[in-house]
Amino acid sequence: MLQFLYQQGAASNLSLFPHILELGAKKNASIQLQSFPEQVVEGVCIYFINEGRFEWKITEQPHVLFPGDVVLILPGQKFGNEKGILDLGCITWMQVKFQKLESGELVPGKWSGLSDHESMAVGKLLTLNSNPVLSKLNDAGRILHSIAYEIHHHELGFVTRINQMIDELLITITRQLTKQNNPPRDFPKVFMNLEASLRKDLSHQWSVEEMAAIAGMGTTLFNERVKNFTGFTPINYLINIRISEAIKLLKKKDVSITDIALDTGFYSSQHFSTTFKKLTGYTPGEFRKNNSYHE
Amino acid sequence: MKCIITIELGTNAVRIFAFDLNGIVIGSMKGFYPTFHSQPDYSEQDPEQIFITMLYVLKNLLNEKIHPKKYKVASICFSSSMHSMLAVDKHGVPLSNAFTWADNRAKNEAKEIRGSALADAIYDSTGTPLHPMSPMLKIAWMKKNDAATFKQAGKFLSIKSYVIYQLTGEYLIDYSLACATGMLNIHKIAWEKQALDFAGITPDKLPQLVPVFASAGTLKKAYQNSLGLKEEIKILVGSSDGCMATLGAGIWNSNKATITIEDSSAVRVVGNKMLHDEKKRVFNYLITEDCFVSGGPSNSGGGIFEWFAKQFGDFTTAYDIESCMNNLLQEATKVATGSEGILFLPYLLGERAPIWNPDARAMYFGINIKHERQHFIRATIEGILYEIYSIGKMLNEHRNISSLSVNGSFATIPFCAQIISDMFNKPVDVTKNANSVSIGAFLLAATDMGIFKSLDEAASQIEVGERYSPAENNHKIYMKYFEIFESLTNKLGDEFEKIAALQ
CATH class of the missing domain: 3.30.420.40 (ATPase, nucleotide binding domain)
Structure with missing residues (x-):
């Protein structure tokens, strides 16, 4: 395998790809001190293990890596070898800079061909992921090698093709991690994982695509499963959680109705008010008045 | 045409059925609510989510299956899972999640009482085994381990009592569900002092005891409007899921x-x-x-x-x-x-x-x-x-x-x-029927309306299905x-x- 290392700013190869911070391949035949110390990364790092056995520490957790494994490290996370050495073997990797939106969400950026919805979902799923190692993902290795081929050969259309392949790499990885994080055939468990994610970030404008992706399913199957299991469509189930949380806040006097609306994920206090009234017969203001007490 | 609606607040979901007066199902819907296990032995549910889910499902059922066909709702009958415990403050606002029947945090309290002389006296009086599921022991646990919440509590309710309180403003519990708290003297049909003493509470901290046929009060105006239901509808306090499954069978x-x-x-x-x-x-x-x-x-x-x-x-x-x-x-x-x-x-x-x-x-x-x-x-x-x-x-x-x-x-x-x-x-x-609990609640409501003379007569209406011989x-x-x-x-x-x- 060809060894190379391109870094943004240092290699002219990457001048057409400002979002690629680093692209490399290394066949390590000898152990060297301080060749692989723990470091904090700036972009989204994707490592693929071609050969060998590696011991890395990723966000303070030890991991042993084998051929076929993909390691996913997110911006701000620390990883490397505890003793600073790179084990014998062969790895390919890429570091991509993600864009941070005002709302705090990470998305791939303008170069990507993903739709806004898809970008948000990919960003969301990568950040929610708690297990950085994806096993048996040879597709990712294949894509990384094709990207390296394109960048070396500069054939017609290579810029477009490389960006498409990065999109494909992100999709492949995102799909794999939702599959890996969800026990197959145990929908109640899958649903409760999703439930917990929704509650943790209730102010987020969840789309069905994002929810389905967390559950590791296509939207059609996801809708059907959720409806079967809960009796509600995914969006209506979410409204259920939102109203329940809003009721708790309305019963406490110190939070304004506008804040409650936004904290529980409604677009506006108007949207909150209409939804709330439709279900309970009260506007949030009336409900609060009926449930507050002068002491 | 009149119809009867049954609402079952089950372990994982609310199931709502509408029956015509002959007991034929007009429609049914369910709504799931989650159980949280924040620690081993803990099993909790959010009372607000249970209430909202119930309201949502009821509204959908009425709007899709009842109102369009011009059915008139004659009564609504409740049933629920047993042994839940929810502490609310003196204004009825929940102080925490409800503990479900599967919550085992009171296991030490259960061990303590089982080894004591009190155990026999309490069983004689309440007829209920002493187990961590019992709200009596859950309250005792709270007194010991969460004194702040215990002190703030105005009432200790069951989930059904809370839902009914939301709808009508009354704190009620029927005899059968009260038995499941482990605190009802089933001979006198009154709260048992020894059990309350062990829990550390007085009777005013519990909802009012009423028969299963009791009216739960009048539906609040806002819910009459949002659900499209009339003021005169009878809301029956009803019973527990276990008792209704037995009647429904x-x-x-x-x-x-x-x-x-x-x-x-x-x-x-x-x-x-x-x-x-x-x-x-x-x-x-x-x-x-x-x-x-x-x-x-x-x-x-x-x-x-x-x-x-x-x-x-x-x-x-x-x-x-x-x-x-x-x-x-x-x-x-x-x-x-x-x-x-x-x-x-x-x-x-x-x-x-x-x-x-x-x-x-x-x-x-x-x-x-x-x-x-x-x-x-x-x-x-x-x-x-x-x-x-x-x-x-x-x-x-x-x-x-x-x-x-x-x-x-x-x-x-x-x-x-x-x-x-x-x-x-x-x-x-x-x-024959997969939904015995709902059928039991229907029979209860129908008996209340005078369609059957007694629960015995109501139960005898149930047709049995296939018979297996040993x-x-x-x-x-x-x-x-x-x-x-x-x-x-x-x-x-x-x-x-x-x-x-x-x-």
């Missing part, structure tokens, strides 16, 4: 017992007096002044078989867990009665009746070199049903059970119904194995405790 004042097996199970009989069990293993829930549902609940049931299917089922051909379980059942039928000598103790979740031991754990016993995978499948099913049989045996000490009726998703599987019949050596009728030979085989099953369970007390402590 048509079991009332006879020598018949009903076996319900869903994820967990229960065996119940109905009679006009309390079954006084010396070992305090039998529950007695008061429905009306002279009518008791008595029996034993088990943690074992379809949930145990589902665990087996998830671990050892073959998913290469099965589409989902249901089809996987069906394949396993197919394989089990090929094995001889008694699984050629493998016994399974099904105590994955500890056990309630008849051994009332939360530390009990499961095991396979008797495995030899010739046993294959399918023997384990059948042994698992048989083990679950031996446990049901042992509850029936316990009840048989008090009441001569002559026949059985089974309901619930697991018990009504033909293979299981036949095994039950063989084990008990009694005929088994499979209940095979004498199989019964003999099962009884040989059951003897070992029972003695194993009894012998393992210390070992259960030790292994549970290590887990």
